[in-house]
Amino acid sequence: MTLGKVVGTVWATRKDEQLVGLKLQIVQEVDLDYTLKDHFVVAVDSVGAGVGEIVLFTQGSSARQTALTRNKPIDAVITAIVDKLDVPARALALESAAVKA
Amino acid sequence: MNLARVIGNVWATRKDAGLNGHRMLFIQPLNFSGEETGAPRVALDTVDAGRGDVVIYVSSTEATVPFQPRLTPTDATIVGIVERIDHRDKSWKTV
Numbered sequence: 336m337t338l339g340k341v342v343g344t345v346w347a348t349r350k351d352e353q354l355v356g357l358k359l360q361i362v363q364e365v366d367l368d369y370t371l372k373d374h375f376v377v378a379v380d381s382v383g384a385g386v387g388e389i390v391l392f393t394q395g396s397s398a399r400q401t402a403l404t405r406n407k408p409i410d411a412v413i414t415a416i417v418d419k420l421d422v423p424a425r426a427l428a429l430e431s432a433a434v435k436a
Numbered sequence: 437m438n439l440a441r442v443i444g445n446v447w448a449t450r451k452d453a454g455l456n457g458h459r460m461l462f463i464q465p466l467n468f469s470g471e472e473t474g475a476p477r478v479a480l481d482t483v484d485a486g487r488g489d490v491v492i493y494v495s496s497t498e499a500t501v502p503f504q505p506r507l508t509p510t511d512a513t514i515v516g517i518v519e520r521i522d523h524r525d526k527s528w529k530t531v
Binding site for chain 1: 444449452454462476478497499500510511512
């Protein structure tokens with residue numbers, strides 16, 4: 336799963352009938368310090384995530400492994416809303432990189 | 437399968453029902469010399485790995501195989517803890 340931030344919502348009236356009723360969010364990948372990366376996906380929301388929330392999303396055929404997305408034409412799904420990260424070694428690495436820079 | 441080091445934890449209360457009861461860990465993918473490669477990602481754990489462990493993980497749909505027939509929306513799953521790599525050019529221990 337990949338760390339991302341919900342940055343928008345997609346509206347589409349004409350779509351595959353298996354997508355009717357699903358909420359489509361724009362998710363932007365982020366680093367461990369929540370810096371935005373230059374990569375976006377449209378993901379089905381299975382957890383009720385709102386714009387601005389940090390989430391985990393699953394891509395590829397694994398995205399069809401939820402009750403909501405099973406057997407549907409979907410390759411990205413938001414699977415969790417992140418409460419907290421604890422990655423101490425990486426935080427240190429980022430700090431030391433900042434000092435070097 | 438690929439190598440990675442466990443670098444941290446992530447907590448999420450609101451999540452898909454298929455993720456309930458599974459530990460989620462942040463992993464940093466490694467190449468076969470033990471150097472970091474690519475961006476960190478989150479993997480489910482089946483072997484009680486801890487921070488600092490070098491692990492083998494499966495990605496893609498195969499990451500869901502350990503949990504079948506239950507629906508589990510994961511694209512990376514830790515399936516082993518590595519003790520040692522024997523390699524023609526660069527063998528290394530993980531602890």
